[in-house]
Amino acid sequence: MADRPPRPERTGVLLALPTWLTLGVFFLLPLAILFVISFGQRATYGGLKPIVDLGLYLRSGKFLANYARSLHPIYLQIFWRSIWMAVVTTLVCLVVSFPVAYYIAVAAPARRRNLLLGLVVVPFWTSFLIRTYAWMFILRTEGLVNRFLVGSGLTHGPLELLYNNFAVLIGLIYGELPFMILPLYASLEKLDLSLLEASADLGAARSSTFWRITVPMTMPGIVAGVILVFVPSLGQFIVSDLLGGAKTILAGNLIQNQFAVARNKPFGAAVAFELTAAVLLLLFAYALYTKRKGQDVLL
Amino acid sequence: MRGRGRFLSVYAWLVYVFLYAPIAILVLFSFNRARQTAVWEGWTLEWYRSLAGNDLILASVKNSLIVGLASTAIATVIGTLVALALGRHALRGEGFTRSLLYLPVIIPEIVLGAALVTFYGVLSFHLSLWTVVIAHVVFCVSYVAIVVRARLSGFDRSLEEAALDLGARPLQTFWRVTLPLITPGIVAGALLSFTISIDDYVITSFVAGVGATTLPLQIYSMLKVGVTPEVNAVSSLLLALTVVLIVIAQRLQQAPVERGEMS
Numbered sequence A: 001m002a003d004r005p006p007r008p009e010r011t012g013v014l015l016a017l018p019t020w021l022t023l024g025v026f027f028l029l030p031l032a033i034l035f036v037i038s039f040g041q042r043a044t045y046g047g048l049k050p051i052v053d054l055g056l057y058l059r060s061g062k063f064l065a066n067y068a069r070s071l072h073p074i075y076l077q078i079f080w081r082s083i084w085m086a087v088v089t090t091l092v093c094l095v096v097s098f099p100v101a102y103y104i105a106v107a108a109p110a111r112r113r114n115l116l117l118g119l120v121v122v123p124f125w126t127s128f129l130i131r132t133y134a135w136m137f138i139l140r141t142e143g144l145v146n147r148f149l150v151g152s153g154l155t156h157g158p159l160e161l162l163y164n165n166f167a168v169l170i171g172l173i174y175g176e177l178p179f180m181i182l183p184l185y186a187s188l189e190k191l192d193l194s195l196l197e198a199s200a201d202l203g204a205a206r207s208s209t210f211w212r213i214t215v216p217m218t219m220p221g222i223v224a225g226v227i228l229v230f231v232p233s234l235g236q237f238i239v240s241d242l243l244g245g246a247k248t249i250l251a252g253n254l255i256q257n258q259f260a261v262a263r264n265k266p267f268g269a270a271v272a273f274e275l276t277a278a279v280l281l282l283l284f285a286y287a288l289y290t291k292r293k294g295q296d297v298l299l
Numbered sequence B: 001m002r003g004r005g006r007f008l009s010v011y012a013w014l015v016y017v018f019l020y021a022p023i024a025i026l027v028l029f030s031f032n033r034a035r036q037t038a039v040w041e042g043w044t045l046e047w048y049r050s051l052a053g054n055d056l057i058l059a060s061v062k063n064s065l066i067v068g069l070a071s072t073a074i075a076t077v078i079g080t081l082v083a084l085a086l087g088r089h090a091l092r093g094e095g096f097t098r099s100l101l102y103l104p105v106i107i108p109e110i111v112l113g114a115a116l117v118t119f120y121g122v123l124s125f126h127l128s129l130w131t132v133v134i135a136h137v138v139f140c141v142s143y144v145a146i147v148v149r150a151r152l153s154g155f156d157r158s159l160e161e162a163a164l165d166l167g168a169r170p171l172q173t174f175w176r177v178t179l180p181l182i183t184p185g186i187v188a189g190a191l192l193s194f195t196i197s198i199d200d201y202v203i204t205s206f207v208a209g210v211g212a213t214t215l216p217l218q219i220y221s222m223l224k225v226g227v228t229p230e231v232n233a234v235s236s237l238l239l240a241l242t243v244v245l246i247v248i249a250q251r252l253q254q255a256p257v258e259r260g261e262m263s
Helices: A008-037 A054-060 A062-069 A073-107 A110-125 A128-139 A144-151 A165-189 A193-201 A206-217 A219-234 A238-243 A251-260 A265-293 B002-029 B046-052 B055-088 B094-106 B109-122 B129-153 B158-165 B170-199 B202-207 B215-225 B229-254
Strands: none
Touching (some): A073 A110, A128 A165, A165 A238, A193 A206, A251 A265, A265 B109, B002 B229
């Protein structure tokens, strides 16, 4: 039809347009609305209280009420728990994963490498819900662990293994482990082994080779893994809801509760944005880091 | 050195056992005759049979399939297009587009769910199966775009340039050179997108209307009531399905770019 070929730039825009529209309308706009609502107030029966005089509302400082409320010790305690659990999860995953990734990338026989990697990829993609449920099944009062404990006479009666911090941590570590192994593997695979040999030849002890060569060389993978585990742990909802009890509420549960049970959307929105801000800050730091290292990010 | 290598391999296999044992136990007990306890009382297919007669589960499977297929179809088309824009065309706002594709993957699911349900509320959208489809498209586009984009950068442009030099028109080059080469990536992206869609609980729980219960929502409500062998059976089936899809997707992503594929 048109004799002239379309200008390349126009083709690019046309190809990107459906995504811009979809994500603009159904992603950015909803986030913007949620942000605005976080400054609002809840009406008596849920919903939003209409604002009569916007100027007065802003001047009175009421628009910050939800954010102020989130600083109440009850909620601070929830945020604190979310943070330390995410930190513990990340550290445990890092320590547990590093030797596994090293084994797959360096030590394992080459013919097994694909299989070993595939075995990590499968849980990476499979349902978090079902993998969490598996632990509920194992740890519950009538579960396998308790049957073993009671059956072997180690304890007199079944222990309450579910609905506490321990169960939530197990679920988090179990769920996030593949997200640490994969980026570590990607970095270790690129590790130049001759550097390690050179270091050993020059008389460095194994531990100093590890700390001064292996770790710095694989730092991009370590940082990526830390981000990939820490960020989802911070916003976790399923694990704490299923394996945790009333005392193990995390930020994710608090948000969900405000929307589904308490019907206080403005407060839920404010907490959601605090969580988002924390996540974006971390990612911003990560982007700066990768830029400094001159690496390409995923896309 | 050998001793250390042995230690490392034993350790790695122990971690694999940790990763797989809980799933294996769950699947094993879906065949256990005992209803209440963790005592093994012999094999049975009873729980799978009772699934087939459970209307709630069947309805949720149907919903999940509708949502998974619809959202995957939409996400695959627009995700592939945007990957082409990023990989093969000069694009104004390239950085913005990349960030836009990252965000839905990175932002906590709970935030996305809350934002969408608020948005639907403001627009007085009636929550239904279609509000779920839209939500799933939002997070599936990114996965398709990332996988297809990786495939595009996996082969050099000289193949396409050769076609153009030999007189093929741009569209012809696309259909006969580029598309066949990136098809494994597109299929892999679609499979992953379908997997994420049928597995999603958090976002769906916010935006699903009455009668739009998907399989994960159904499983969740069942296990909130209590652990039953039926939950094990339906979970095992969902696991089996996703594992098959993932393995295929994985193979496709690793498929080499060869001449043989182009025919």
